[in-house]
Amino acid sequence: MSKVLRQHIEEIISLTDAEFDDVLSHFTTRRLKKHQFVVQAGSPVEHEYFVIKGLLKSAYINAQGKEHIVQFAMENWWVSDYQAYHNKIPANFDIDCLEDVELLSLSYENKKKLCAGSHKMEHFFRIKTGLGYIGLQQRVLSLLNDDAQSRYKQLFTQYPALFQRVPKGMIAAYLGVSRETLSRFSNI
Amino acid sequence: MSKVLRQHIEEIISLTDAEFDDVLSHFTTRRLKKHQFVVQAGSPVEHEYFVIKGLLKSAYINAQGKEHIVQFAMENWWVSDYQAYHNKIPANFDIDCLEDVELLSLSYENKKKLCAGSHKMEHFFRIKTGLGYIGLQQRVLSLLNDDAQSRYKQLFTQYPALFQRVPKGMIAAYLGVSRETLSRFSNI
DNA sequence: CGCGCGATTGAGTAATTTCAAATCTAGTGG
DNA sequence: CCACTAGATTTGAAATTACTCAATCGCGCG
Numbered sequence: 339m340s341k342v343l344r345q346h347i348e349e350i351i352s353l354t355d356a357e358f359d360d361v362l363s364h365f366t367t368r369r370l371k372k373h374q375f376v377v378q379a380g381s382p383v384e385h386e387y388f389v390i391k392g393l394l395k396s397a398y399i400n401a402q403g404k405e406h407i408v409q410f411a412m413e414n415w416w417v418s419d420y421q422a423y424h425n426k427i428p429a430n431f432d433i434d435c436l437e438d439v440e441l442l443s444l445s446y447e448n449k450k451k452l453c454a455g456s457h458k459m460e461h462f463f464r465i466k467t468g469l470g471y472i473g474l475q476q477r478v479l480s481l482l483n484d485d486a487q488s489r490y491k492q493l494f495t496q497y498p499a500l501f502q503r504v505p506k507g508m509i510a511a512y513l514g515v516s517r518e519t520l521s522r523f524s525n526i
Numbered sequence: 527m528s529k530v531l532r533q534h535i536e537e538i539i540s541l542t543d544a545e546f547d548d549v550l551s552h553f554t555t556r557r558l559k560k561h562q563f564v565v566q567a568g569s570p571v572e573h574e575y576f577v578i579k580g581l582l583k584s585a586y587i588n589a590q591g592k593e594h595i596v597q598f599a600m601e602n603w604w605v606s607d608y609q610a611y612h613n614k615i616p617a618n619f620d621i622d623c624l625e626d627v628e629l630l631s632l633s634y635e636n637k638k639k640l641c642a643g644s645h646k647m648e649h650f651f652r653i654k655t656g657l658g659y660i661g662l663q664q665r666v667l668s669l670l671n672d673d674a675q676s677r678y679k680q681l682f683t684q685y686p687a688l689f690q691r692v693p694k695g696m697i698a699a700y701l702g703v704s705r706e707t708l709s710r711f712s713n714i
Numbered sequence: 715c716g717c718g719c720g721a722t723t724g725a726g727t728a729a730t731t732t733c734a735a736a737t738c739t740a741g742t743g744g
Numbered sequence: 745c746c747a748c749t750a751g752a753t754t755t756g757a758a759a760t761t762a763c764t765c766a767a768t769c770g771c772g773c774g
Contacts, residue, residue: 398667406670408663421660453652457645464641464652467659472609474662475596479586481669482594482702486762505720514670519762521722674730693752707730709754 364448368441377433386418392439407512486515552636556629565621573631574606580627595700674703
């Protein structure tokens, strides 16, 4: 359902039906099953994605094979390996589906065209990226300031739904704690 | 010198003389001495700043009075408390000058006008914000993946100049390590 | 029924913090 | 030029936090 996208965009700008149709024409729909990869480390990243339905994770796997989760992406979130996408270099992250997923896919070229052709959409993406920046700054601050347990509590308060949809090991990989440590304070 | 700003902007878009004059007209110059505050926690944040000359830090001070440095801002960097700036809420950060400073100041209203009146500048800020997003994501990853010593080394390799301009205690507050720990591995 | 993934628990270890004290340094006034 | 002081840095030792390794437990699904 593309209404979801329209509603999402119209939280920031407003569009006529014709304008939205034009916007939508730059996207394609992709459906993927749980465990499928949307982006694979080492491969080029042609697209960014808007999540209509389902849940994905974006993760970096280090030299020791340890996984760090950069981002969870649920409904109404945008996700890609933006460093790779923007610089046209091979992906550093794996992005894969934790559930069956429905995505709207926007290629680099189409985003460029869309933004060039629509000041409004350029504005939308500027604001949206700014919100992402603010969110990341909060996360940095939380990593600097809070211990593992209080990061756990904060995440739980902010996204309780996530804990129903994701195994705790992944929550740990997102928070920067070992599974064992997280397990020790999950029962308050 | 506003040439610095023009050169900075033209790394992403190109401007005619007239266009740049218009851009510049949205900014005002501010000169501040070492130790002066540009933003103070609790106060409203009307502006974002482009650093022409000098060095600032943006920092969060927690309930225990411990300072965490969100960002250093040297020449050609943008700085503000963006959460406060964007949401028009009181600042959470202190931003103050570590050296005598020359800034170009852009008010919220003027940024809005500037972006609304110039698709190019809207584009510039979108890209710039995107780069900031990517940088922050790298920092999150580094906090998740690397131990204190390797974060120290990375910062040193990436910004050697910073270490000449800033006391080590602040480097520690940026990296998320105690001064003592940082001191212990600063001699390789 | 048994396999396999996820979660928990225990014990020992490593990294980093905190507290305290000593040392060094740059800038100031005499 | 020198002594003095405040801030910055280093060093030491104890305490804390979280990690790793290992074993166990629980449960859903084929």
